Amino acid sequence: MGASNPVNDGSSPIRLAEIEKARELLHGVTSCTPVETSTSLSAIAGAKVFLKCENLQRTGSFKLRGAFTRLSALSEADRGRGVIAASAGNHAQGVAFAARELGIDCIVFMPVGAALPKVSATRGYGSEVRLAGEDLSESIDLAKAEAQKSGYIFIPPFDHPDIVTGQATLGMEILEQVPDVGTIIVPTGGGGLLAGVASAVHLSGSSARVIGVQAEGAAAFPASLAKGAPVRLAKMATLADGIAVPEPSELTLGIVRDHVAEIRTVSEEQIGEAMLFLNERAKLVVEPSGAAGVAALLAGAEGMPEPIVVVLSGGNVDTLVLNRVLQHGLVAAGRFMQMIVRVPDRPGSLVKFLTALAQTECNVVSVEHERTSSGLAATEVQIGVKVETKGQEHKVEIISELKRLGYEVAFPALEKA
Incomplete structure (x- = not known):
């Protein structure tokens, strides 16, 4: 689009x-x-x-380019006030690194769900990190409020x-x-x-x-x-x-x-x-x-x-x-597939199904054998299987072969047939 x-x-x-x-x-x-x-x-x-x-x-x-350029343009007086920023990670690291290189105190607000490596890296550059805000928008609002309160210079992620x-x-x-x-x-x-x-x-x-x-x-x-x-x-x-x-x-x-x-x-x-x-x-x-x-x-x-x-x-x-x-x-490339099938609850059903899969030359990653799922008849077993395939064409071939053998194949909500 x-x-x-x-x-x-x-x-x-x-x-x-x-x-x-x-x-x-x-x-x-x-x-x-x-x-x-x-x-x-x-x-x-x-x-x-x-x-x-x-x-x-x-x-x-790329964020270091803009962050260092902006901090370098600050007057000595403004550098002495310190800087504050808000970021999900990349702008945070850019500002933190630039502040360290230029000898400027720095506080960075990051969303509470920010990736741990980005949080650790930002702290590693010597900045104080405050995890606050459910998303970046909230973190930015909190950082601006703190800047007004503390006198720190707010460094926007793009708007300058x-x-x-x-x-x-x-x-x-x-x-x-x-x-x-x-x-x-x-x-x-x-x-x-x-x-x-x-x-x-x-x-x-x-x-x-x-x-x-x-x-x-x-x-x-x-x-x-x-x-x-x-x-x-x-x-x-x-x-x-x-x-x-x-x-x-x-x-x-x-x-x-x-x-x-x-x-x-x-x-x-x-x-x-x-x-x-x-x-x-x-x-x-x-x-x-x-x-x-x-x-x-x-x-x-x-x-x-x-x-x-x-x-x-x-x-x-x-x-x-x-x-x-x-x-x-x-999954999107057709290289990984999750399937659910129901088979009769009798000896040999699981082996028969896995043998059918083996003949399609896919690689079985995991198998779940379930007797008590909602909607199962007393004579049925549900088998959930994850397999690695060779791509979309192979995926279609596997599904077609299983259906030819009489298996009704279903897929989890996120899986595409």
């Missing part, structure tokens, strides 16, 4: 000279992350595809020209690493990175088409672009916490409206498939939000002039979350 928005002739409030100054400032602080060719993605897209590996950036994401200017340095790197780039795909939450990359492209005179990608369950830009003003989402539901932002700001919305060609959205299943693809084929660990651009490309490369550069915006993912998302990715 996509919301198309043609590039307008408006001018960005971000200046090329300021982006160049930010690049000099960030030299030795951030890395010029590599751009890697993806043969597999290129074959799928039918176009040359590169991956901008910002998941390999210091602190694990310095933040956008810092993120724009990533766009300048892409233009140097792939001078003839035709399309740049950018994972998008509040729009700081998207606005920065689009500004860099516009100000450099490149004709590259910039596309933002949001998770379906946290896509604030389509409605905001349609209205011409920020529209706040009533609720959000996505594992891609790095781009789970309820609304863009006037700053980022204005730049995106004028300089971004299109906003596309991707499902949780598509994000899971993209993470699985990156893990298996590119040997890269990428968080759900960082994989959104690859998810959009896997869904279709129409309207994307080549060469295509996909930004992998971050790699900070909890191992448990990674395992869960990859499992969903395997």
Whole structure:
């Protein structure tokens, strides 16, 4: 699903000279992350595809660029007051790292459900972490209230020209690493990175088409672009916490409206498939939000002039979350299947069923044998089985063979036949 928005002739409030100054400032602080060719993605897209590996950036994401640029612009008096931020993880680490490097006291508010590795990393950079708020929106409100009370300087995750200017340095790197780039795909939450990359492209005179990608369950830009003003989402539901932002700001919305060609959205299943693809084929660990651009490309490369550069915006993912998302990715790709069958409660029924499965050449991961489930007749047994398959075609073959043998196959709610 996509919301198309043609590039307008408006001018960005971000200046090329300021982006160049930010690049000099960030030299030795951030890395010029590599751009890697993806043969597999290129074959799928039918176009040359590169991956901008910002998941390999210091602190694990692009956020350090904007955070360090913003903190460096503070006066000595403001630095002495300390800074405060709110984040689900990546902005938190960027601000914490920048504050440590610049000798600034730092407090970071994080949602109570923030990933433990991100919390630990933020504390490891020397910042005080306060777990407060059910989601990022609540954490931001609490951080702003604390800033007013304490006098600390609030550092927004995207709503400041310095933040956008810092993120724009990533766009300048892409233009140097792939001078003839035709399309740049950018994972998008509040729009700081998207606005920065689009500004860099516009100000450099490149004709590259910039596309933002949001998770379906946290896509604030389509409605905001349609209205011409920020529209706040009533609720959000996505594992891609790095781009789970309820609304863009006037700053980022204005730049995106004028300089971004299109906003596309991707499902949780598509994000899971993209993470699985990156893990298996590119040997890269990428968080759900960082994989959104690859998810959009896997869904279709129409309207994307080549060469295509996909930004992998971050790699900070909890191992448990990674395992869960990859499992969903395997299901979406047809590589993992859960089934439920009912068989007569007599000796040999389980062996007969498992033998039938073995003949389909799938790999049985687990088996549950249940006699007391609701709805079971006294003469029946329910068998729940999880199997690894070779893909969608193999999955269809397994189901067809079981049905041919007389088994009635059912699936858990989250499983697709």
